Amino acid sequence: MLKPSWRRVVLKVGSALIAPDQDGCSERYLRPIAEFIQQCRQLNREVILVSSGSVAAGRHHFQFQHQRVPIALKRAMAAVGQTEMMNFWSRCFDFPCAQVLLTHGDLSDRVRHINVKNTLKRLLDHGVLPIVNENDTIATDELKVGDNDNLAAMVASVVQADALIICSDVNGLYTADPNKDPAAKLIPEVRQITPEIYALAGGASSRVGTGGMRTKIEAAEKATAQGVDTLIVDGHQAATFQCLLAGNNPGTIFYGQKIPLPAKKHWVRHTLRAKGEIWVDDGCVDALCQHGASLLSSGIVRVTGDFAPGDAVIVRCSVSKRSIAKGVSRFSASQLFSIKGQHSEKIASCLGFCPNGSNAVIHRSEMMLLEKL
Ligand SMILES: Nc1ncnc2c1ncn2[C@@H]1O[C@H](COP(=O)(O)OP(=O)(O)O)[C@@H](O)[C@H]1O
Numbered sequence: 478m479l480k481p482s483w484r485r486v487v488l489k490v491g492s493a494l495i496a497p498d499q500d501g502c503s504e505r506y507l508r509p510i511a512e513f514i515q516q517c518r519q520l521n522r523e524v525i526l527v528s529s530g531s532v533a534a535g536r537h538h539f540q541f542q543h544q545r546v547p548i549a550l551k552r553a554m555a556a557v558g559q560t561e562m563m564n565f566w567s568r569c570f571d572f573p574c575a576q577v578l579l580t581h582g583d584l585s586d587r588v589r590h591i592n593v594k595n596t597l598k599r600l601l602d603h604g605v606l607p608i609v610n611e612n613d614t615i616a617t618d619e620l621k622v623g624d625n626d627n628l629a630a631m632v633a634s635v636v637q638a639d640a641l642i643i644c645s646d647v648n649g650l651y652t653a654d655p656n657k658d659p660a661a662k663l664i665p666e667v668r669q670i671t672p673e674i675y676a677l678a679g680g681a682s683s684r685v686g687t688g689g690m691r692t693k694i695e696a697a698e699k700a701t702a703q704g705v706d707t708l709i710v711d712g713h714q715a716a717t718f719q720c721l722l723a724g725n726n727p728g729t730i731f732y733g734q735k736i737p738l739p740a741k742k743h744w745v746r747h748t749l750r751a752k753g754e755i756w757v758d759d760g761c762v763d764a765l766c767q768h769g770a771s772l773l774s775s776g777i778v779r780v781t782g783d784f785a786p787g788d789a790v791i792v793r794c795s796v797s798k799r800s801i802a803k804g805v806s807r808f809s810a811s812q813l814f815s816i817k818g819q820h821s822e823k824i825a826s827c828l829g830f831c832p833n834g835s836n837a838v839i840h841r842s843e844m845m846l847l848e849k850l
């Protein structure tokens with residue numbers, strides 16, 4: 478059941494709905510989705526659309542028969558398909574649409590992240606429908622989110638949505654891929670995303686989808702951590718949208734956590750990518766996990782990777798090798814190499830300066846424990 482009070486929703490539409498025949502955009506499934514968006518707005522509910530499909534929509538302009546498309550050609554397909562897709566959506570509405578193309582780099586840089594947030598807010602305030610996609614034409618592997626399920630979850634966090642609705646070609650999470658296992662059963666509700674839930678997910682079975690069920694569960698984990706209810710629904714069926722408008726769940730609902738993660742911690746945990754690892758001793762693991770302490774240099778045994786101050790890192794136990802926490806390091810890898818194992822008072826003499834006036838290597842406000850020990 479959807480919360481009756483929801484006011485702002487992120488709606489993600491997969492490629493198989495935009496260009497089901499890989500022959501340009503098709504109206505077949507988009508009309509009922511467009512009507513749903515219109516009806517939401519009439520009910521004073523704000524919608525942010527995350528639309529996949531630039532590659533699938535642009536593909537027919539290129540003479541290329543193989544299934545595996547080279548990346549340079551994919552970028553070109555995305556460039557032409559994105560305009561077709563935007564034109565298509567714009568024609569569905571009598572209010573303005575705005576194209577918002579993002580990469581992971583835009584969401585992991587704090588200033589650009591805030592710019593994205595402010596722009597989306599202004600668009601919503603002025604009645605414009607934001608239509609978000611990954612900037613596939615320029616995104617490199619390091620800068621890419623890689624799939625629009627995770628991108629939609631990051632957007633839901635940026636705009637503090639009440640719900641994330643992922644429209645797919647399947648009506649929810651099943652006990653196994655229903656396209657492969659006819660005995661698979663729909664799971665209508667998920668309260669906790671555990672490794673067992675991830676184990677149910679297979680890859681994409683359509684020729685156009687990216688990521689399959691796994692990326693949808695990752696998206697649900699990101700969104701629910703910030704209190705956002707997440708639904709996976711079948712975007713092929715007009716009845717799906719009537720059901721949603723009536724406040725019912727037509728597929729699988731992952732319930733938002735009752736105590737959402739604070740925004741900064743959520744960003745560290747679910748948006749930033751770790752650039753290295755800090756290996757710590759048992760005493761340090763205990764201080765972090767049992768006493769909520771900040772990470773100090775004295776507990777550090779080893780540092781791997783190349784990171785700068787402000788980059789995210791994984792904290793790992795040097796004995797069990799388990800990942801303990803993720804946080805923002807206030808020191809670079811090379812600085813930590815000089816101060817590892819040293820008491821905090823020695824930092825200034827080891828480095829010749831104290832880089833940021835603080836002794837914590839990772840302050841507890843910028844660190845997330847990854848598992849309960
Ligand atoms: N446990 C599962 N439950 C439902 N679908 C699954 C599962 N495992 C794998 N899938 C596959 O995931 C597909 C949806 O993902 P994908 O093709 O990436 O769609 P989209 O374009 O909507 O993102 C389904 O068509 C289904 O074949």
Ligand SMILES: N[C@@H](CCC(=O)OP(=O)(O)O)C(=O)O
Nearest residue numbers: 492529530531532624625687
């Ligand atoms: N950004 C890509 C879509 C990536 C993606 O996640 O696709 P899908 O699995 O169909 O939602 C595009 O517009 O072609």
